[in-house]
Amino acid sequence: MPVFRAELAVRPRPGVKDPQAEAVQESLTRLGHGGVAVHAVGRLLSMTIDCNTSEEAERITAALCDQLLVNPNLETYSVSVEEVV
Amino acid sequence: MSDPRAAVIVFPGSNGDRDLIEALGVAGFDAFPHPSGLPVPAAVALAGLPGGFSFGDYWRAGMLASQEPAVRSLGGLVARGGLVLGVCNGFQILVEAGLLPGALSYNDPAGFRHRWVTVRRVVATPSPWFDNVPEGARLRLPIAHGEGCYFHPGGFAAVAPRAPLLYEENPNGSLGDVAALLDDTGRILGIMPHPERASDRDLGSADGLLLLSGAREALSGIPRSSRGRNSPLEAARAGAGT
Numbered sequence: 001m002p003v004f005r006a007e008l009a010v011r012p013r014p015g016v017k018d019p020q021a022e023a024v025q026e027s028l029t030r031l032g033h034g035g036v037a038v039h040a041v042g043r044l045l046s047m048t049i050d051c052n053t054s055e056e057a058e059r060i061t062a063a064l065c066d067q068l069l070v071n072p073n074l075e076t077y078s079v080s081v082e083e084v085v
Numbered sequence: 086m087s088d089p090r091a092a093v094i095v096f097p098g099s100n101g102d103r104d105l106i107e108a109l110g111v112a113g114f115d116a117f118p119h120p121s122g123l124p125v126p127a128a129v130a131l132a133g134l135p136g137g138f139s140f141g142d143y144w145r146a147g148m149l150a151s152q153e154p155a156v157r158s159l160g161g162l163v164a165r166g167g168l169v170l171g172v173c174n175g176f177q178i179l180v181e182a183g184l185l186p187g188a189l190s191y192n193d194p195a196g197f198r199h200r201w202v203t204v205r206r207v208v209a210t211p212s213p214w215f216d217n218v219p220e221g222a223r224l225r226l227p228i229a230h231g232e233g234c235y236f237h238p239g240g241f242a243a244v245a246p247r248a249p250l251l252y253e254e255n256p257n258g259s260l261g262d263v264a265a266l267l268d269d270t271g272r273i274l275g276i277m278p279h280p281e282r283a284s285d286r287d288l289g290s291a292d293g294l295l296l297l298s299g300a301r302e303a304l305s306g307i308p309r310s311s312r313g314r315n316s317p318l319e320a321a322r323a324g325a326g327t
Binding site: 016017019020022023043068069071073074 | 144145148152181187188190191192193194195234236237238258
């Protein structure tokens with residue numbers, strides 16, 4: 001069976017407060033990186049999935065997000081899938 | 086009549102379980118630790134989810150714990166007439182499990198806060214947890230959390246009827262100053278301050294016992310009319326000592 005690598009990125013929903021981003025921004029600014037603007041701090045989950053197609057891998061990832069990994073009140077996500085060769 | 090049994094669910098990373106067992110004991114429960122990997126026993130009248138950092142709070146606070154068999158059995162406990170209390174991390178777990186609405190996220194401004202706070206009892210869903218706390222009463226309770234900022238996409242109006250306690254001075258950016266939340270039945274209570282750490286006047290406050298005693302009396306079938314001023318708890322609170 002083919003294997004797909006999926007990279008899931010979860011981030012705060014636009015408009016939701018992101019105190020982590022604000023805290024990181026403050027540190028970077030203090031280090032002298034005045035031109036850097038931190039837009040979001042989130043989480044990354046890297047995984048492999050045994051399934052037949054990339055569409056199926058995306059469906060499985062969406063199910064994981066719905067069931068557990070993403071709180072839709074606060075968070076949104078994006079996923080990239082590619083076959084492992 | 087024997088004391089009602091209270092299971093305090095111990096997750097990997099819990100650290101408030103012994104405090105909660107102790108306080109429930111003071112309030113008249115037969116309280117004992119229960120491993121999160123097993124469903125809560127049917128003979129239990131109350132389940133407590135303690136503070137701490139269950140499963141290291143990995144990914145999102147309370148998320149991993151919310152899938153534990155003990156948590157998944159709580160709906161059955163409530164259906165049998167039991168009560169559920171989630172304190173701090175326990176509140177986060179109840180929200181993640183979908184037993185309470187909304188979400189709890191990082192404090193705003195960011196940072197861990199630990200101090201005494203005052204919360205005000207306001208009109209909300211009737212609940213045995215608040216039978217001994219009249220509307221307008223102010224309770225002194227300690228907080229210790231980094232992710233206590235309550236959020237609901239529908240705004241405060243969407244949860245106001247379920248919010249029995251509001252912070253006098255908001256320590257974490259919580260929507261509408263929400264410090265605690267009830268489910269529709271009033272039987273499930275999530276609370277960010279720690280009532281179990283306010284169960285001894287010599288340690289700063291015994292106000293938390295008022296919540297636990299309300300639960301105890303409701304589960305024992307003691308009518309509200311026969312409770313109140315003359316109880317040892319009220320006396321303790323009034324400064325008469327115990």
